[in-house]
Amino acid sequence: MHNILIVARKEIQEGLRNRWVLATTLLLAALALTLTFLGSAPTGTVGVRALDVVIVSLSSLTIFLLPLIALLISHDAVVGEMERGTMLLLLSYPIGRWQVLLGKFIGHLAILAFSTLIGYGAAAAALAATGAIIDRESWAAFAAMVGSSILLGAVFIALGYLISTLVRQRGTAAGIAIGVWLIFVLLYDMALLGLLVVDQGQTVSGPILSALLLLNPTDIYRLFNLTGSASVSAFSGMAGAAGGALGSQLLLATLALWALVPLTLSALVFSRREL
């Protein structure tokens, strides 16, 4: 346990020094603030549920941006250190390979969690400061959105590690990472949509569609946030969408699995890898 924390601490230290933390926090805060104030334009400031609108726009932002940031931080984690030669020295110390990986994971996740919390928190705080009335239910939905955003980040950090342990060169890892991002964020949904249009409801029934949505972590995230609370789902136009059939807890559990499985796999691959 101690070793894991030592590695995590070093990753955070490096992230602060490389200005990764600063850059991602500023980026997320700037985009979140922009969306908060521009996004409220159509509903006007009289909207009682201003924060709910913010939740809808921020979760769309998250789906694009957080996987990208997570993959950027993580795709280099193992293969980069191997290539630079720092991994050889580290592994000659009394530390297990799985501890190295888990320590890095905690460190990277902490960086991402910090940026998300501060960046999105700034938007909510700014909204509250302008005098918008926000009730408890909205705050709960907002907290759930931030929490699930961090979980989505964890999924893509774990996927980045899996890529990083499987390949031999940094360039390959970067290429695959971009491919993975494209597939999960854009292509999968487009393909799914195309399938539904072609199928016309003939074979793809509700349960099959639900299962297909669970195969993409960004869809799980979207369903969780946009159908999670009644008022948010009304704003997002997702009321009565397929996700309604899947409970929040199931969605969260599946999202957690999406983080655990790649992380475990990458630990297995890493432990067998020859130096």
Added chain:
Amino acid sequence: MNTMVQVADVSKRFGKVEAVSQVSFELVEGETVALVGHNGAGKTTLMKLIIGLIRPTTGSLRLLGEDPAAGEFTARRRLGYLPENVSFNAALTGRETLAFYARLKRENPRSVDPLLERVGLGHAANRRVGTYSKGMRQRLGLAQALLGEPKVLLLDEPTTGLDPALRQSFYEIVEELRSGGSAVLLSSHALTELEERAGRVIIMNRGLKVADGSLQELRDIARLPTRIRVKARDDGMAEASAWFGERDCRRVNGHTLEISTPHDGKIDLLRRATSAGSPIVDVDVVPPTLDDLYSHFLRSQERAPCTTS
């Protein structure tokens, strides 16, 4: 004497390449062993095997009584390793980097300052490693290998990039640890440098151990000629050539001759050089260097590739 490292009949195969084949040796406490060989002779692979970074294809290893690849790390806390071309994360300072490694070895992070002083990095402790020169990074590499008073030190090309003064102080540190009972295994290309430092030399070629012993033992086995350089007095060169008669000799310059003699003929030759009436004013004895021994053992192994030691 305690055995610190035991390598028994170890082979390591990477695909079709046999990087190390059937190597056996032991390191005991308080000895410095030089591992000598070309690039690709298997030196680095051997060190990785001893640390447990890779598993042997056949054979067995013991590091401080433990199987190094078993995943038990008590032995590793007493191990110092300096890899070839050591590198560090550029973003952290020298002190932060060393403190990180100290924590992993459960050493007090405050112990890093004296260590940085010791390798001559005290003034640069708060600078980022990215700004360090090659020599400074090498010194930081040494500092991390010395963390926690290691009982076994494995140093892969430790003095590359160090200036002569620092080399000197590096070998002093190594000697200090050795006399404190540590076993030191170091590989280097600078053979002349190892000559005075290593109690024992292991010569590797293409994964095989071709020789193992003290420098004197190796000289005895190799029976290489000792070279004696004699300086004749002015205009005494012709006379000097005649004085040594039929021996195998070579003119170095206007007044120096180099004579090669088998080990047992050395005293006889020296007597002759210093006897009354000799035209010789100065004598230098050059015993076979590690370089000579190294190339001798490589050549003899190429001729008879079956001998392993």
